[in-house]
Amino acid sequence: MTKAFQYKPEDKIYCSMTLYDACIHAFDALPICALVDSRFLCMHAESPHSGPLCDVLLCDPSEKFDDIDEEQPDFKPNDVRGCAYFFSYYACRDFLLRNNLLSIIRGHEVQKDDVRFFRKSSRTNFPVIVSLFSAPNYCDTYNNVAVTLRLDANQHLSVIHIEAHSHPFVLPNYENGFQFGERFILYYTTHLLLSIFNMYSPEELAAEDGRKDKTDRPDIQALVNEAEKERIKNYDQAIQLDQIFERRPNT
Structure with missing residues (x-):
């Protein structure tokens, strides 16, 4: 993961x-879940179908959760996710009653309208489930507002909204600025130098300081031909070419 x-x-x-x-x-x-103020069970999803941990992370309220329909099953397979279960209002209500809890606060599903208060219990007149999501603009797609709940000293719940902000600029492939810029510096510096070198021909460079162009001499021409054939194999030949084309002084 x-x-x-x-x-x-x-x-x-x-x-x-x-x-x-x-x-x-x-x-x-x-922890997988937490009990707040001995009344609110906070977890990622919902109470499991069976076992202490099974499906706690992936269960979802059924589509008809808020409907008054005692015939709907407590749990049914979640064919949308391909795993875990959908659970009904009645399954959640009974779970809270057995464990002397007020509500379940979950954060497994993105909420377009920041926070969703599900159907209230007839016993407590408080929503049996509160769904919220703490990641704003989830996956840069949903444009949702993130929410957290605050329980104050007077045991009152308040909703705190969190707006999305632009991401900081990040280079691809985990590169840093020096690595990213190095290749551009090398590329443009090389092209700059080549442009400067190509401004003058060997004849113009030789004429600039009063020397004659030597490239038409047979021995020099033979050396140039060998260079073009990549046959320059010793230091003396390389120095000769440097002196002709780069005007390196004799040493």
Whole structure:
């Protein structure tokens, strides 16, 4: 999962695998759910169909959750996700009653209208489920407003909205600015130098300081031909060419 969502490669490049292993160890120690004020059960999804942990992370309220229909099943397979279950109002109500809880606060589904208060219990007159989502503009697609709930000292719940902000600019493939700019500097510097060198021909360079162009001499022409054939194999021949075309002084 961490590899698929780029956390592992990002940690590996920017930090170290030691830090990654420490973070995973910390994540493994996080609780699956939490009980707040002995009344609110906070979890990712919902109470499981069976077992203490089964489907806690992936269950969803049924489409007819708010409908008054006692004939609907408590749980049915979630054919949308292809895993876990849909649960009904009655399954949730009974779970709260058995465990002396007021409501379940969950964050498994994006909420277009920031937070959703589901059907209220006839016993407590409080929504049996509150769904919220704490990631604004999820996947840069949903344009949703994120929400957190605050429980104050007087046991009153308040909704806190979080707006989305533009992402900081990030270079592709985890490059830093120096790596990204280096190739452009090399490219344009090379082309600049080549443009300067190509402004004058060997004849013009020789004439500039009063010397005659030597490239028409047979021995020099033979050396040039060897260079074009990539047959320059010793230091003395290379120095001769440098002196002709780059006007290197004799040493």
